[in-house]
Amino acid sequence: MPMNPLRMLLLPFALLALLTTGAAAQNAKPVEVDRIIAVVNDEAITYHELRSRVFAVERQLKTQNIQLPPRDVLEKQLLERLIIDRVQTQMAKDTGTRVDDTQLDAALRRIADSNRLTLGDFRTALEKDGITWAKFREEIRDEMTIARLREREVDNRINVSEGEIDNYLANPESTAAANEELHLAHILLRLPEQASPTQLLRIRGRAEQALAQLRKGEDFAKVAASYSDATDALSGGSIGLRSLDRLPSLYAEAAQKMKPGEISEILRSPAGFHIVKVIERRGGTKLPQSLRQTLARHILIKVNELVPEAEALRKTVSLKERLDNGADFAELARLNSNDTSASKGGDLGWLYQGDTVPEFESAMDVLKIKEISQPVKTQFGYHLIQVLERRVEDVSLERKRLVARQVLRERKADEEYQEWLRQIRDRAYVEYRIEER
Numbered sequence: 001m002p003m004n005p006l007r008m009l010l011l012p013f014a015l016l017a018l019l020t021t022g023a024a025a026q027n028a029k030p031v032e033v034d035r036i037i038a039v040v041n042d043e044a045i046t047y048h049e050l051r052s053r054v055f056a057v058e059r060q061l062k063t064q065n066i067q068l069p070p071r072d073v074l075e076k077q078l079l080e081r082l083i084i085d086r087v088q089t090q091m092a093k094d095t096g097t098r099v100d101d102t103q104l105d106a107a108l109r110r111i112a113d114s115n116r117l118t119l120g121d122f123r124t125a126l127e128k129d130g131i132t133w134a135k136f137r138e139e140i141r142d143e144m145t146i147a148r149l150r151e152r153e154v155d156n157r158i159n160v161s162e163g164e165i166d167n168y169l170a171n172p173e174s175t176a177a178a179n180e181e182l183h184l185a186h187i188l189l190r191l192p193e194q195a196s197p198t199q200l201l202r203i204r205g206r207a208e209q210a211l212a213q214l215r216k217g218e219d220f221a222k223v224a225a226s227y228s229d230a231t232d233a234l235s236g237g238s239i240g241l242r243s244l245d246r247l248p249s250l251y252a253e254a255a256q257k258m259k260p261g262e263i264s265e266i267l268r269s270p271a272g273f274h275i276v277k278v279i280e281r282r283g284g285t286k287l288p289q290s291l292r293q294t295l296a297r298h299i300l301i302k303v304n305e306l307v308p309e310a311e312a313l314r315k316t317v318s319l320k321e322r323l324d325n326g327a328d329f330a331e332l333a334r335l336n337s338n339d340t341s342a343s344k345g346g347d348l349g350w351l352y353q354g355d356t357v358p359e360f361e362s363a364m365d366v367l368k369i370k371e372i373s374q375p376v377k378t379q380f381g382y383h384l385i386q387v388l389e390r391r392v393e394d395v396s397l398e399r400k401r402l403v404a405r406q407v408l409r410e411r412k413a414d415e416e417y418q419e420w421l422r423q424i425r426d427r428a429y430v431e432y433r434i435e436e437r
Contacts, residue, residue: 037050092149248412
């Protein structure tokens with residue numbers, strides 16, 4: 001069959017284009033497209049996700065003046081963190097744990113406030129740093145969802161018996177422990193739930209490597225970022241300042257014998273291997289024998305999607321003016337407050353120190369009896385607060401038992417959390433494809 005003349009005419013041009021394209025392709029640098037680097041149950045983690053997390057963490061570590069670990073080490077640590085996060089968000093989805101847009105927006109406003117920015121300015125600052133607002137919102141939603149999942153799954157596993165409370169209150173060492181606070185940092189190398197002898201040796205070996213680097217004077221925060229499987233690894237492993245009796249028992253026993261700056265030997269728990277550093281020790285405060293109480297009431301105007309912040313503040317200022325002109329506080333609270341106390345005229349009852357959020361308590365503590373505050377902003381919205389009465393009372397046995405229960409729950413919380421993480425991680429199907437090219 002004879003060839004179409006037009007087709008014959010086009011062939012040289014097509015061949016030339018093919019040859020030109022081939023030559024250009026040989027000279028051009030290869031461009032890596034995104035690829036799957038791990039599969040967690042039925043979801044993929046891509047190299048783009050990992051790279052974005054690495055860039056964000058590197059920026060965070062630099063602002064905290066923490067020496068960066070090698071890039072390959074950081075990538076490995078962050079991939080494990082992505083896997084753990086993905087397992088938790090999958091579990092949250094399966095169990096119906098979610099954070100709606102109203103709760104998310106309130107959290108974003110608090111983050112902006114903590115940076116002393118309006119929400120709009122905060123968004124602009126993020127986008128200047130190359131962080132898209134939609135992506136940041138979903139990352140914060142995931143963090144909140146995981147926190148809510150932990151609260152439901154882990155906190156419900158913590159049991160404090162009446163006998164444990166009796167022993168705590170009867171033990172003089174409990175009072176002594178509450179009278180000292182320690183700032184600790186730690187490194188955790190997590191063990192699988194049913195670790196084989198080979199796994200035990202390998203992970204113990206990594207713990208020894210980490211300890212050897214610390215003994216040579218390597219920065220603890222850098223080693224934590226390189227080795228630790230704990231969720232606080234990238235903040236230097238710091239667990240903050242806590243009284244001795246609120247620390248996990250393993251850490252408390254080791255830290256009691258250590259001076260600031262000292263590093264423990266390798267400690268073993270069901271969760272894995274630990275290394276602890278004492279950063280600071282300071283005298284704590286004993287549980288007081290008497291506590292100040294405040295009888296107060298308030299009006300709360302919440303900030304949400306329907307009531308933006310400017311409108312909530314305007315309404316609160318308007319209510320304050322009416323109160324200054326003789327309006328009845330209880331009546332305005334019943335008609336306007338967005339709190340459950342509205343039906344009681346805003347009455348909050350007798351409040352102990354620490355019963356309310358810090359911003360509320362600070363504003364309340366400086367008020368005179370019957371005085372009404374200016375608008376007070378907290379994470380819940382804007383408040384008008386009135387103090388009706390103050391008193392000092394001996395701490396009741398009921399209150400002492402409540403404090404003891406809180407201390408014992410806090411002591412158990414970290415251990416339970418690490419055990420829960422280990423269990424859900426081990427049950428997940430994880431396939432690594434990091435080496436694929």
